[in-house]
């Protein structure tokens with residue numbers, strides 16, 4: 108176990124992105140997970156009195172890597188991203204592959220390649236802390252759109268996340284939960300855990316509150332993209348007995364058209 112606490116500072120960027128600063132107070136390291144909005148990230152650093160030392164990039168989209176070069180110029184920070192997508196990660200210094208791990212202070216970080224939304228998507232799991240940053244691969248009650256990968260690739264990616272401990276806190280990159288939840292009810296209407304979660308989310312959003320982070324345990328119970336084995340889901344979308352990647356793919360297709 109790591110001996111220092113990991114501090115996480117969460118803030119809104121753009122319309123519905125989350126910014127995250129991850130800070131190790133002993134090693135005096137601060138990483139931003141992605142670079143959605145430079146001014147907001149700098150404001151967050153000033154609020155906390157932290158110096159930016161690292162950028163961990165989940166993927167190349169502009170709302171995730173668009174601020175890389177400006178922040179690197181300002182802070183001289185080190186940029187970490189996917190080797191297989193290095194050409195599209197501005198300013199990348201350290202190229203990582205699936206299964207790599209590294210230390211952030213004395214916190215172990217495991218890196219998983221999760222293609223589907225983009226080819227080179229990475230998620231970062233601070234395993235000692237049971238905290239993971241899942242970018243645009245997994246959302247609360249949702250998953251990323253398949254811009255560059257197949258449903259089979261995305262299902263294989265989600266299966267990597269499903270192997271983590273249930274108590275893992277999942278920090279996703281967007282506040283998409285309410286829309287996802289209302290779609291989820293249309294494909295798995297009998298799921299009582301889902302009904303309860305959507306009610307809770309409606310109340311949180313009505314009060315102007317965030318619904319992220321979530322936990323893997325809650326997502327296993329409510330997220331249709333993690334539940335292709337559900338009989339209710341399979342019946343509702345007309346895929347009884349189909350392979351799990353096909354069920355997930357049909358769920359994704361229905362969400363795209365919802």
Ligand code: ZN
Pocket residue numbers: 166168171224243
């Ligand atoms: Zn994206």
Ligand code: FE
Pocket residue numbers: 168170171243280281
């Ligand atoms: Fe995004």
